[in-house]
Amino acid sequence: xxxxxxxxxxxxxxxxxxxxxxxxxxxxxKTSNYLFSEIGSLGTSAFTNTGGTNLDASTxxxxxxxxxxxxxxxxxxxxxxxxxxxxxxx
Numbered sequence: 001x002x003x004x005x006x007x008x009x010x011x012x013x014x015x016x017x018x019x020x021x022x023x024x025x026x027x028x029x030k031t032s033n034y035l036f037s038e039i040g041s042l043g044t045s046a047f048t049n050t051g052g053t054n055l056d057a058s059t060x061x062x063x064x065x066x067x068x069x070x071x072x073x074x075x076x077x078x079x080x081x082x083x084x085x086x087x088x089x090x
Contacts, residue, residue: 019069023067023082025084029063033061033086035063036062036063036088037061039063040061040062040084040086041061041062041063041064042060042061043056043060043061043062043085059087059088060086060087060088061086061088062083062084062085062086063083063084064081064082064083065081065082065084066079066080066081067079067082068080
Protein backbone atom coordinates (compact mmCIF):
# COMPACT_ATOMS: atom_id res chain seq x y z
CA UNK A 1 0.00 0.00 0.00
CA UNK A 2 1.39 3.43 -0.92
CA UNK A 3 1.78 6.50 1.23
CA UNK A 4 -1.25 8.72 1.78
CA UNK A 5 -1.66 12.30 2.93
CA UNK A 6 -2.27 11.37 6.58
CA UNK A 7 0.64 8.97 7.08
CA UNK A 8 2.83 9.99 10.03
CA UNK A 9 6.05 8.92 8.26
CA UNK A 10 5.53 10.99 5.09
CA UNK A 11 6.01 14.66 4.36
CA UNK A 12 2.73 16.52 4.81
CA UNK A 13 1.18 18.53 2.01
CA UNK A 14 0.66 18.10 -1.71
CA UNK A 15 3.06 15.99 -3.74
CA UNK A 16 5.27 17.71 -6.30
CA UNK A 17 8.03 17.02 -8.78
CA UNK A 18 10.84 18.55 -6.73
CA UNK A 19 12.19 17.88 -3.27
CA UNK A 20 14.69 20.07 -1.40
CA UNK A 21 16.44 19.32 1.87
CA UNK A 22 19.43 20.42 3.89
CA UNK A 23 21.99 18.20 5.54
CA UNK A 24 23.52 18.66 8.96
CA UNK A 25 25.75 16.48 11.06
CA UNK A 26 24.58 14.94 14.33
CA UNK A 27 25.65 16.34 17.70
CA UNK A 28 28.28 13.56 17.96
CA UNK A 29 29.85 14.56 14.66
CA LYS A 30 29.80 18.26 15.53
CA THR A 31 31.24 18.03 19.05
CA SER A 32 33.45 14.93 19.18
CA ASN A 33 36.32 13.31 17.28
CA TYR A 34 35.30 9.79 18.38
CA LEU A 35 33.35 8.75 15.27
CA PHE A 36 36.03 10.21 13.00
CA SER A 37 38.65 8.13 14.82
CA GLU A 38 36.58 4.92 14.91
CA ILE A 39 34.92 4.78 11.48
CA GLY A 40 36.56 7.66 9.62
CA SER A 41 39.71 7.90 7.55
CA LEU A 42 42.73 10.18 7.77
CA GLY A 43 43.06 12.87 5.11
CA THR A 44 45.21 11.76 2.19
CA SER A 45 45.92 15.07 0.49
CA ALA A 46 46.23 18.73 1.37
CA PHE A 47 43.48 21.22 0.56
CA THR A 48 42.38 24.76 1.42
CA ASN A 49 39.24 25.17 3.52
CA THR A 50 36.62 27.90 2.98
CA GLY A 51 38.44 30.16 5.43
CA GLY A 52 41.54 30.11 3.22
CA THR A 53 43.60 27.96 5.62
CA ASN A 54 45.85 25.35 4.04
CA LEU A 55 45.30 21.96 5.69
CA ASP A 56 47.89 19.23 5.30
CA ALA A 57 46.88 15.58 5.09
CA SER A 58 47.55 14.86 8.76
CA THR A 59 45.13 17.46 10.17
CA UNK A 60 41.76 16.27 8.89
CA UNK A 61 39.60 13.15 8.97
CA UNK A 62 36.52 12.25 7.01
CA UNK A 63 33.53 9.90 7.11
CA UNK A 64 31.95 8.79 3.83
CA UNK A 65 28.23 8.09 3.87
CA UNK A 66 25.24 7.86 1.53
CA UNK A 67 21.81 9.49 1.50
CA UNK A 68 19.13 7.42 -0.25
CA UNK A 69 16.11 9.26 -1.67
CA UNK A 70 13.21 7.10 -2.92
CA UNK A 71 10.26 8.38 -4.96
CA UNK A 72 6.85 7.64 -3.40
CA UNK A 73 4.91 6.98 -6.59
CA UNK A 74 7.65 5.74 -8.93
CA UNK A 75 9.88 3.94 -6.45
CA UNK A 76 12.88 5.45 -8.27
CA UNK A 77 15.89 5.47 -5.97
CA UNK A 78 18.82 7.89 -5.94
CA UNK A 79 21.92 7.38 -3.76
CA UNK A 80 23.81 10.59 -2.98
CA UNK A 81 27.38 10.24 -1.68
CA UNK A 82 28.23 12.56 1.25
CA UNK A 83 31.58 13.21 2.93
CA UNK A 84 31.73 14.71 6.44
CA UNK A 85 35.11 16.42 6.98
CA UNK A 86 36.52 17.57 10.32
CA UNK A 87 39.69 19.41 11.23
CA UNK A 88 41.55 17.42 13.89
CA UNK A 89 43.99 19.29 16.09
CA UNK A 90 46.44 16.91 17.75
